[in-house]
Structures are given as structure tokens and as C-alpha cells.
Amino acid sequence: MSFEISSQLTNSFAYQVKNEPQSQNLMQAIGNNGIYQVAKNPDSIQAMKPVFSIDLDTGDVSNQRRSGRCWMFAALNTMRHDIQKKLKLDKFELSQNYTFFWDKFEKSNYFYENVINTANEETDSRRFDFLMTTPQQDGGQWDMLCAIIEKYGIVPADIMPDNANAKDSSALNQTLNTKLRHDAVTLRDAIKNGKTVAEVSSMRQLMLQDIYRMLVFALGPVPTNFDWEYLDKDKNYHREADLTPKTFYDKFLGWNLADYISVINSPTKDKPFNQLYTVDMLGNIVGGREVRHLNLEMDRVKELVVAQLKDGESVWFGSDVGKSSDRQKGIMDPSIYTLDSLFSTDFSMSKADRLDYDESLMTHAMVITGVDLVDDKPTKWKVENSWGDKAGSKGYFVMSDEWMSEFVYQVVINKKYLTSEEQYVYDSQYNEPTVLKPWDPMGALA
Numbered sequence: 001m002s003f004e005i006s007s008q009l010t011n012s013f014a015y016q017v018k019n020e021p022q023s024q025n026l027m028q029a030i031g032n033n034g035i036y037q038v039a040k041n042p043d044s045i046q047a048m049k050p051v052f053s054i055d056l057d058t059g060d061v062s063n064q065r066r067s068g069r070c071w072m073f074a075a076l077n078t079m080r081h082d083i084q085k086k087l088k089l090d091k092f093e094l095s096q097n098y099t100f101f102w103d104k105f106e107k108s109n110y111f112y113e114n115v116i117n118t119a120n121e122e123t124d125s126r127r128f129d130f131l132m133t134t135p136q137q138d139g140g141q142w143d144m145l146c147a148i149i150e151k152y153g154i155v156p157a158d159i160m161p162d163n164a165n166a167k168d169s170s171a172l173n174q175t176l177n178t179k180l181r182h183d184a185v186t187l188r189d190a191i192k193n194g195k196t197v198a199e200v201s202s203m204r205q206l207m208l209q210d211i212y213r214m215l216v217f218a219l220g221p222v223p224t225n226f227d228w229e230y231l232d233k234d235k236n237y238h239r240e241a242d243l244t245p246k247t248f249y250d251k252f253l254g255w256n257l258a259d260y261i262s263v264i265n266s267p268t269k270d271k272p273f274n275q276l277y278t279v280d281m282l283g284n285i286v287g288g289r290e291v292r293h294l295n296l297e298m299d300r301v302k303e304l305v306v307a308q309l310k311d312g313e314s315v316w317f318g319s320d321v322g323k324s325s326d327r328q329k330g331i332m333d334p335s336i337y338t339l340d341s342l343f344s345t346d347f348s349m350s351k352a353d354r355l356d357y358d359e360s361l362m363t364h365a366m367v368i369t370g371v372d373l374v375d376d377k378p379t380k381w382k383v384e385n386s387w388g389d390k391a392g393s394k395g396y397f398v399m400s401d402e403w404m405s406e407f408v409y410q411v412v413i414n415k416k417y418l419t420s421e422e423q424y425v426y427d428s429q430y431n432e433p434t435v436l437k438p439w440d441p442m443g444a445l446a
Contacts, residue, residue, distance in 0.1 A: 052370035061395025063388035065167035068138030073386035135180035139445025147288035153245030279443035318410035321364035330392020365446035
């Protein structure tokens with residue numbers, strides 16, 4: 001059914017707007033101050049006071065600068081909290097540049113793998129278009145960071161500090177993606193022209209050599225052996241000699257990363273709860289850890305987060321941070337902006353509809369470091385961000401419980417908190433995950 005907009009119709013609309021009560025005042029207020037400033041709700045600001053019944057001491061926030069490494073910062077922050085506590089450190093960070101380097105390198109190889117696997121598809125296929133749209137990017141998910149650490153370990157930030165290209169990755173991404181698309185043409189042509197597997201593999205190895213050199217020039221050489229010196233809170237000097245990234249991880253953290261799993265909340269019809277999912281073409285290391293999601297109802301997700309916080313451990317999570325969020329004040333609350341009343345219309349959508357209709361998906365990863373429990377029920381949550389100490393309250397945000405329900409899609413939980421039935425579902429020995437399409441919202445990268 002087609003519907004043409006006539007001049008009579010727009011004239012009637014204009015007449016209605018002109019004669020609405022307070023129409024002129026609203027036009028002036030919104031035009032002069034902006035939509036969100038006029039719609040800001042002082043009641044929400046008052047309710048989101050940064051006071052919590054469980055409040056972990058996690059120290060100063062980090063700053064990802066102009067890069068999309070939030071997932072990496074959030075994951076490494078959960079780990080540095082533990083190292084800070086063990087070593088009695090005032091300030092400490094793990095090197096995000098180190099894991100950034102290996103993620104870029106491995107993502108390039110992962111891209112080549114997918115190019116070869118889709119070599120017989122037409123260039124106008126949706127899978128091929130998805131692959132070429134962004135050959136690699138800064139974003140990722142928890143399992144992808146685990147894959148990097150399991151293979152390469154970690155190092156302190158002062159061993160491989162951020163440089164200009166780590167702090168602002170736009171030029172590196174553009175350059176790297178141009179190179180990867182160039183290589184995709186070469187690989188597809190080679191396969192089309194009947195090159196052998198060995199010949200294609202040799203070409204791929206030379207391509208990876210170029211990628212590695214580019215990354216060394218852009219991000220710096222990666223350390224293999226190093227000595228580390230630090231002062232603890234009591235000003236005692238410590239020196240650790242002849243470390244490697246993997247021995248550093250084993251000695252100072254030692255987590256069994258297999259114990260930490262991704263739990264999602266996706267209430268869409270295509271993803272029944274209490275089932276396991278993975279996403280086609282999502283990952284960063286060929287042969288590395290697979291991205292796996294256990295889909296649970298939101299009340300259960302919150303129970304798991306509270307249990308982990310009560311044991312003194314922070315929680316990595318992924319959300320749509322741009323929705324109903326005030327960056328300056330550090331408030332995430334569906335009531336922060338009263339847009340419905342401002343425009344006298346209805347913006348409401350269910351969480352499932354927002355996912356199905358491309359209104360929302362995971363865009364940013366942070367860390368939950370506290371919760372305010374009233375009658376043992378959460379009312380608001382403390383969030384450690386990675387946008388520096390100028391945003392929010394010295395870098396910390398307050399997330400209402402309602403916002404968590406609507407815009408949090410993924411948390412990372414130690415599987416010891418799962419029930420035996422939940423663990424059974426997650427265990428790949430008994431249950432292979434349902435494979436989602438590459439463009440599914442649960443494959444979004446934070």
C-alpha cells in the first residue's frame with residue numbers, strides 16, 4: 001500500500017503544531033539547548049546517588065582514549081583488580097597495547113581464513129559483504145580476549161605502554177583494512193586460478209609478515225622477556241627478573257580462564273533461554289577459544305552478578321551505553337530523559353523488539369564493581385568505565401537496575417556460580433551451541 005504526502009496534509013500538520021499549547025516555548029527550548037538537555041529528568045539524577053551496599057575498592061579508572069578497546073580495557077581491569085590486591089599496589093594497569101597488538105595480528109589471520117572459506121561465494125553475497133565491510137576492528141568480546149591471553153599472556157602497562165596509534169586507532173584501522181581487502185582480492189584470484197593449498201598458504205604467510213611489520217611500526221615491538229620493578233603501598237621495592245608474558249600471567253594472576261564464561265540476556269524468539277549459542281565468523285584466533293554464550297533470563301543474570309560481587313570479584317559486562325545515558329554525570333537510567341512527554345509521543349519498545357529491529361545492541365564493555373541491595377534486591381549498580389576520570393564520578397558511573405534490565409546484554413561469570421543444570425548446558429562435551437548468523441546482534445563487538 002503506497003501513501004503519498006500531500007500539501008494539504010503537511011499544512012494540517014503545521015496548523016496543529018502551531019496551535020498546540022506551549023508549542024512556541026518548546027521550539028525555543030529544544031532549539032536553543034538540544035533535545036537531551038531539555039528532556040533531562042532531575043528525579044533520575046537525584047535517585048542515582050553513588051552510594052552502594054556492596055562497593056569493591058578497585059582504584060583509579062583507565063582511559064581507552066580514541067580507540068575501541070573497551071572490551072579489552074574492561075577485561076584487563078577485572079584482572080588488574082586482583083593483581084593490585086595481591087601485590088598491595090596503589091596504581092597499576094596491564095598493557096592494553098600488548099593485547100591490542102596480538103589481537104590485530106590474529107584478527108588479520110582470522111580474516112584470511114574467512115576469505116578462503118568464502119572464496120566460492122559471489123561478491124554480492126551477504127556473508128561476503130559482511131566480511132568485507134569491516135575486515136578487522138578494535139572491538140571484541142570476552143572470549144576473544146581470553147583467546148589472546150591463553151596464547152600470548154599479559155604484561156604490565158609500563159612494559160609495553162600505549163603510543164599514539166593505540167590511543168587513536170583510526171589511521172591504523174583504515175590502513176590495515178585497506179591492506180586486508182587488497183590481500184582478499186589476491187587470495188580469491190589465486191584460488192579462482194587454481195593455485196594449490198600449499199601455494200595459497202605460502203602467499204598468506206607473506207601477507208602475515210607484512211601485517212606483523214606494519215603493527216611493529218605502528219604499535220611498537222612486543223616484549224618476549226622482561227624485568228619488572230615496582231613499589232608497593234608501603235614503598236617497598238620489588239624486582240622480578242627474566243619474566244615472559246605467560247610466566248607473568250601465571251605468577252601474578254593465574255586464573256583458569258576456562259572458568260569464566262559469557263552469559264547473555266537475549267529475549268528474542270529465535271534464542272530460547274537456557275540454551276548455548278555461538279556466532280558464525282566471530283572470533284580472532286584460528287584454532288583458539290570459541291565465542292560461546294549461555295542465554296539466561298535477566299533475573300538470573302542479576303543473581304549471578306550479585307553472587308560474584310559478594311565474593312569480592314568485579315564483573316565484566318557488555319551493554320548499549322549510548323541509550324538513556326548521561327556521560328558527563330555518569331548516569332545510566334531509562335528515566336534520565338523524558339522524551340515521551342517532551343514530544344508527546346510514544347518511544348517505547350521491548351528489549352526483544354529493540355534487538356530485532358536494530359534499535360539496540362552491545363556497543364560498550366565496562367566493569368560492575370558494586371551494587372546497592374534493598375531487601376536483598378538490586379536497585380542500582382556501580383560501574384567502572386574506561387573513559388578517564390573526567391566522565392561520571394571520577395570515571396565511575398551509576399547504572400539503575402531498570403537500565404541493566406533493558407540495555408545489558410552480556411556478563412562474564414565464574415561458572416562455579418551456575419547451577420548444575422546451567423553448567424551442563426554450557427559444557428561443550430554434552431551440548432554443541434546453536435550457530436547464529438554473523439550479523440546477529442549477539443555477535444556485536446564492544
